[in-house]
Amino acid sequence: xxxxxxxxxxxxxxxxxxxxxxxxxxxxxxxxxxxxxxxxxxxxxxxxxxxxxxxxxxxxxxxxxxxxxxxxxxxxxxxxxxxxxxxxxxxxxxxxxxxxxxxxxxxxxxxxxxxxxxxxxxxxxxxxxxxxxxxxxxxxxxxxxxxxxxxxxxxxxxxxxxxxxxxxxxxxxxxxxxxxxxxxxxxxxxxxxxxxxxxxxxxxxxxxxxxxxxxxxxxxxxxxxxxxxxxxxxxxxxxxxxxxxxxxxxxxxxxxxxxxxxxxxxxxxxxxxxxxxxxxxxxxxxxxxxxxxxxxxxxxxxxxxxxxxxxxxxxxxxxxxxxxxxxxxxxxxxxxxxxxxxxxxxxxxxxxxxxxxxxxxxxxxxxxxxxxxxxxxxxxxxxxxxxxxxxxxxxxxxxxxxxxxxxxxxxxxxxxxxxxxxxxxxxxxxxxxxxxxxx
Amino acid sequence: xxxxxxxxxxxxxxxxxxxxxxxxxxxxxxxxxxxxxxxxxxxxxxxxxxxxxxxxxxxxxxxxxxxxxxxxxxxxxxxxxxxxxxxxxxxxxxxxxxxxxxxxxxxxxxxxxxxxxxxxxxxxxxxxxxxxxxxxxxxxxxxxxxxxxxxxxxxxxxxxxxxxxxxxxxxxxxxxxxxxxxxxxxxxxxxxxxxxxxxxxxxxxxxxxxxxxxxxxxxxxxxxxxxxxxxxxxxxxxxxxxxxxxxxxxxxxxxxxxxxxxxxxxxxxxxxxxxxxxxxxxxxxxxxxxxxxxxxxxxxxxxxxxxxxxxxxxxxxxxxxxxxxxxxxxxxxxxxxxxxxxxxxxxxxxxxxxxxxxxxxxxxxxxxxxxxxxxxxxxxxxxxxxxxxxxxxxxxxxxxxxxxxxxxxxxxxxxxxxxxxxxxxxxxxxxxxxxxxxxxxxxxxxxxxxxxxxxxxxxxxxxxxxxxxxxxxxxxxxxxxxxxxxxxxxxxxxxxxx
Numbered sequence: 001x002x003x004x005x006x007x008x009x010x011x012x013x014x015x016x017x018x019x020x021x022x023x024x025x026x027x028x029x030x031x032x033x034x035x036x037x038x039x040x041x042x043x044x045x046x047x048x049x050x051x052x053x054x055x056x057x058x059x060x061x062x063x064x065x066x067x068x069x070x071x072x073x074x075x076x077x078x079x080x081x082x083x084x085x086x087x088x089x090x091x092x093x094x095x096x097x098x099x100x101x102x103x104x105x106x107x108x109x110x111x112x113x114x115x116x117x118x119x120x121x122x123x124x125x126x127x128x129x130x131x132x133x134x135x136x137x138x139x140x141x142x143x144x145x146x147x148x149x150x151x152x153x154x155x156x157x158x159x160x161x162x163x164x165x166x167x168x169x170x171x172x173x174x175x176x177x178x179x180x181x182x183x184x185x186x187x188x189x190x191x192x193x194x195x196x197x198x199x200x201x202x203x204x205x206x207x208x209x210x211x212x213x214x215x216x217x218x219x220x221x222x223x224x225x226x227x228x229x230x231x232x233x234x235x236x237x238x239x240x241x242x243x244x245x246x247x248x249x250x251x252x253x254x255x256x257x258x259x260x261x262x263x264x265x266x267x268x269x270x271x272x273x274x275x276x277x278x279x280x281x282x283x284x285x286x287x288x289x290x291x292x293x294x295x296x297x298x299x300x301x302x303x304x305x306x307x308x309x310x311x312x313x314x315x316x317x318x319x320x321x322x323x324x325x326x327x328x329x330x331x332x333x334x335x336x337x338x339x340x341x342x343x344x345x346x347x348x349x350x351x352x353x354x355x356x357x358x359x360x361x362x363x364x365x366x367x368x369x370x371x372x373x374x375x376x377x378x379x380x381x382x383x384x385x386x387x388x389x390x391x392x393x394x395x396x397x398x399x400x401x402x403x404x405x406x407x408x409x410x411x412x413x414x415x416x417x418x419x420x421x422x423x424x425x426x427x428x429x430x431x432x433x434x435x436x437x438x439x
Numbered sequence: 440x441x442x443x444x445x446x447x448x449x450x451x452x453x454x455x456x457x458x459x460x461x462x463x464x465x466x467x468x469x470x471x472x473x474x475x476x477x478x479x480x481x482x483x484x485x486x487x488x489x490x491x492x493x494x495x496x497x498x499x500x501x502x503x504x505x506x507x508x509x510x511x512x513x514x515x516x517x518x519x520x521x522x523x524x525x526x527x528x529x530x531x532x533x534x535x536x537x538x539x540x541x542x543x544x545x546x547x548x549x550x551x552x553x554x555x556x557x558x559x560x561x562x563x564x565x566x567x568x569x570x571x572x573x574x575x576x577x578x579x580x581x582x583x584x585x586x587x588x589x590x591x592x593x594x595x596x597x598x599x600x601x602x603x604x605x606x607x608x609x610x611x612x613x614x615x616x617x618x619x620x621x622x623x624x625x626x627x628x629x630x631x632x633x634x635x636x637x638x639x640x641x642x643x644x645x646x647x648x649x650x651x652x653x654x655x656x657x658x659x660x661x662x663x664x665x666x667x668x669x670x671x672x673x674x675x676x677x678x679x680x681x682x683x684x685x686x687x688x689x690x691x692x693x694x695x696x697x698x699x700x701x702x703x704x705x706x707x708x709x710x711x712x713x714x715x716x717x718x719x720x721x722x723x724x725x726x727x728x729x730x731x732x733x734x735x736x737x738x739x740x741x742x743x744x745x746x747x748x749x750x751x752x753x754x755x756x757x758x759x760x761x762x763x764x765x766x767x768x769x770x771x772x773x774x775x776x777x778x779x780x781x782x783x784x785x786x787x788x789x790x791x792x793x794x795x796x797x798x799x800x801x802x803x804x805x806x807x808x809x810x811x812x813x814x815x816x817x818x819x820x821x822x823x824x825x826x827x828x829x830x831x832x833x834x835x836x837x838x839x840x841x842x843x844x845x846x847x848x849x850x851x852x853x854x855x856x857x858x859x860x861x862x863x864x865x866x867x868x869x870x871x872x873x874x875x876x877x878x879x880x881x882x883x884x885x886x887x888x889x890x891x892x893x894x895x896x897x898x899x900x901x902x903x904x905x906x907x908x909x910x911x912x913x914x915x916x917x918x919x920x921x922x923x924x925x926x927x928x929x930x931x932x933x934x935x936x937x
Contacts, residue, residue: 040731048537049554050811052524066517071524071541085519091592093513149733185733185854191887193733193854227855232701232936262510262614263650264659327511367850367859368881368933373650373657376697378881378933380850380859397857399881399933401700435935437700 002029002162002172010055010164013078017059018166021086024060024100026165026300029053034157037126039133041150042141057082061089065098097326100300105332106169107297107304114287114294116175118204121158124178129154132210136182139214144222146187152214153181156205169301177201177292178208182217188225196221201421203290220363227396229438230385236359237400237434238352238386241417243365245424250370250377250404252337255315257324259372266375266404267315274314276408282309286338293339293423304334313409341425345414349428352415354389360398360436361386368399375404381436398438407431448585448669452639457576462636466573469627469637473499473525479545481567483527484631486552491561492529492536494791495552496630496769499525499543500810505586506620507594509602514595526810527551528769531559533730533792537813568633575636577765577773579758582641582669586621589670594619597673604682605649609690613657614650619643621670626768634770642761642917643672644906649685653693660688660845660863665761665906665917688845691864695878698867700934704840705882705927706833706868710901711846713920715927716751716821717909718849718858719886720744721920724753724778724786725804725816725911726793728853735856735886739784745890747782748826755803755819761904762819762919769805769814776802778821779890790816808914815912822921826896830924833895835871841932842866842873843882856886880933889927897924 010029017025033051037044055078056069066089070081136152158176163169183197198216200209239247251267259265267275286304288294297303300322308316317333325332347354353361361384368379382396408431415428451464470476480497487495501523508516525548526539536558538551556564602615624640646663662684666672707715720736728734736744755764755773764773769791777785787793790805793816805814834842842865849860862880866873884892902921909918 044534044558046535046537046813047558048813050539050551052539052541052811065515066519068519070521072521081519081521085517088517088519088591091590091595092507092517093515093595095513095515098515149731185731188855191735191738192856193735193737195733195852195854229931234936262616263652263657264614264648268657366852366857366883367848367861369847369861369879371659371879373659374879376879378697378861378879380857380881380883380933382857396855397883397885397931399700399859399883399931401697401880401933401935435700437931437933437936439702 002031002160007162009073010162012075013055013057013082014164014166016079017057017082017086020083022059022061024166026058026100028056028161028163030159030161032157032159034155035129036153036155037130037133038153039137039151042134042137044130057085059085059089060098060100061086063094063096064089064092065095097323099322099326100165100167101302101322101332103167105302107171107301111296114296115290116203116294117158118176120205121176124156124205132180136180136214140182140184140218143218144186148185148187148193151183155179163301165301171297171301173295176203178205180208180210180213182214184217184221186221194221194224194227196224203292224382224394227382227394229397230393230395231439232437234433234435236356236412237362237431238356238359239362239429240349241415241419241426241428243362244426244429245422246365247407248424248426250372251408254372255318256336257318257320257328260318261324261327264372266373270315271318272314272316275405276310276313277411278312279411279414280310280313280408281343283307283341284309284337284339285341288339291339292421295338298335300335302332302334304338307333309337309340339423339425342414342418342427344416344427347413347415348417349415352413352428352430353386353391356386356389359386360384360395361391370404377402377404398436401435401437407434448582449639452581455578455581457578459573462573462575465637466635469625472625473543473627475543477570480570480629482545483548483552485564485567486549487527487529487556488564488631490556490559491564492531492556492559494530494631496528496628497525498768498810499627500624502622502624503587504620504622506618507591507598509598509615509617512602514598517591522809524810527555528813529555529558530792533796534558535813539810565631568631570629570633570635572632572634573636574634574770574772575638575766577756579756579763579765579773580641580667584670586623586641586670597678601647601678601682604678605647605686608682608686609651611651611653611690612649612686613652615647617647619645628770630770636766636770638765640667641669642667645677645681646906647681647685649689651689656693658689658692660692661685662688663906664904666759666904667761667763668759688864691876692878695864695876697880698841698877698932698934700932700936702929702931704837705930705932706837706840706842707922707925707927708842708844709830709897709899709922709924711903711905711920712843712925713822713903713922714846714849714860716823716922717818717918717920718851718860719884719889720751720778721753721818721821722851723853723856723886724788726787726789726797727816729787730793730796733854735854736784740787742784743782744779744784744887745782745893748896749779749782749893750777750824751779752777752824753788753804753818753821757820760820760919761907761917764803764806764819767803767805768807771801771803771805774803788816788818790814806916808916812914815914817911817916818909818918820902820919820921822900822902823896823923823925825898825900825923828895828897830897830899833897833924833926834868834873836895836926837868838870840868841877842868851886857883858886859883882930882932884930889930892928893925894928895926899923
């Protein structure tokens, strides 16, 4: 919890920096707590609990810039720490683009509470936490003779932060989280011990999915027994809602201000151009109440707002923070997306699979990477070969390879099943003509 | 609470011989440094065992991180952070209780101890033992000049020179970003078996990312070096090496293509190819997965897993190596561990829990990211010893395949054994010769199969001293890997099919 004393300390640190040579400063103070209970085969394997705090300060000294953080919050140490920070920054090259945001861009308060903190947080008892994880184990153990190991965990935490800037920003945020996980190892072919998992997470204890996690994990591992690689070739690909954001990350990275300013982006100079398929529409929806990722201001205090990112394949915005806006000489937007949403189609994952003559359903990625300047990618995958709308063969040890422009250009259908526990609310997606390498 | 001391190299380290006197001086320094005393430590250990735990340890850490960054031709960014705290671990059989606090006042430490103690469910604990045993004679990363003796002023010219050198090497360079990071950690440890150690751990990381433009094509690559070393790291030779490598790796990409995908032989180049060992066998040899019977190698101890000419080690003793540990994070001496000897799986990588489970001595692989985390089995420097072939001989046996030179990342599924690594650049092999450069492809294989498919090992062993960071259970850990060139007769190479 951020107390009045915490706020006073943050304000003191900011004033101390201003008195000792900084023209501007921003301070954030964080504290939080976490606990986790890991169960293996119905026995507590690990328990962990802690709370922590930290202060971070960004200093603007004679056109120079540094940022510093510490978990030593005694004033006598902070004084030395801030003085050292100022002294260090003075040795840097001047960089006129380093400024606080214009105060007119700050979130000014007054919006309704985003309701990211569960008032129940303090009241969930350790015994109850252990029991929830035990119950997950119960859904697995004894249900299949091939089971080698059942793991489950319950974890939760709360986070509080307070942010102030010397040109007139003050903001506070708090959130809680709960997570319940189940994982299963099972005897497979030869020495293989395939594993799979399922989990749910939520900002609220009451809405955390508590039943069915273990069952789902077991179902996911048993259905993939007998995995093998199939012939290389170009096929349609469905990626499920648990994994699809992996494909989106390099796209979102490519439209950040720093990627654009450093010319490290395959989407450089593409603003307002059609780069992807008609079905590719993405929107940043930062103000959804009770939603993971919701926020009224970013790490600089700049107010968030609903922002179209792509409309029917046309790139509508870059995510540009103060520094890169100054460098590029363009208006700033926001430093990063908050909650990414997509207009939904009509089918869920099963519906997408049922409509596919032949292709591969991807249910997990295994390594891989992409080239930030060209958009070329290559990822390991596992999943299922689909024929005539049926999962006919579990597959693994295969790669997909291509270019993100082509991939999202070939987006053929959008599902209706985003996971609402994620800040990337992307449903299952169907792509045509993806290169698979196997046999 | 007292102010935490400066980070100069403690004087006794200058003439370290590992003698009993040296170690006693180190302990006395550490107690003083953290403002703690043996009486209180014994109280905290007793509280940790109050519910009947078998074993407890206390891990104290004070770390300073400094970074400077260069972008658009000037060093215009500095950052530092301080992390301080202590963690209490309690073991009851294979079970672990863990708690940490960011303060070393006795009531705070006791709070953590009471929390961690709850992993055991008894009502009475062991009596506290005297802290008398002092493991930890190793000195693999002696520091000549401590990082805190250098101000930002003295570091910036180095990055500036690196930047200027990269631009001078190739006129297609359009952007360079570079960074220099140093970390200094003071670690103090004690446990309920009466052991104590102090370790002074330096780390430095230098990286350069290079962006080049040719006609309308833009490519990027990078080079980095990391060592457990003081400021003597900053030599002109090293700067030149990083500059050359960043430029060479980026320039190559303009001619590179994506190969046709599918199963084919892969020649792993010397050095960074050690990522194959890290992913294909290193993780699956970590003993926590094996004691839980969830690793694909769980039944393979003392069995033949590959060609009898192959030896693989995980080594914490290489001087100044990023993966080296004088002593691991649970009081076990840093050591050199053969995991495969003459083709036989000879040892898993153990922490205390798994060593007890298997009835063997711990191998010094119990490592943790920080005081916030419990130790778990982790790799250090993982590499294969030399074989008999020249690289040329190996390549000459391949009619059609891939030569993998540089890598960015890898991953493994412990139970299924499927592992991957991403090849940033390499070459096609056609009729026994390197031909067309290739780039940006993922390679995937299965651990036991790939290991058994290593048919030729080169005589050109090389350690890769890039900034390898391994992730497991949410913990990051510095590691390295190395390898001579080797032929894997069959792996699945990503690529396009028409």
